[in-house]
Amino acid sequence: MSKKVAEKMFTELTKGQDVQHPTITAEQLADAMLDSVSGMEGATPEALEQLRSGLLGILQSAAEQENAHEADE
Structure with a gap:
């Protein structure tokens, strides 16, 4: 995925x-x-x-790891 596509996707997902x-x-x-x-x-x-x-599994796993890391701090 190109940087341009990723930026457009982020802009759309976070609109408002x-x-x-x-x-x-x-x-x-x-x-x-x-x-x-x-x-x-x-x-x-x-x-x-x-x-x-597969994407959902990866993304949810990453979010869980991030939450666990934040809880440890």
């Missing part, structure tokens, strides 16, 4: 929010990432669902 403390859920981010690849050749519904599932 406090820019210093935006809130983006794992589901929102996974869906936005899927939107950016859904038109690619070979992006079948099954492949997109597998990708979404």
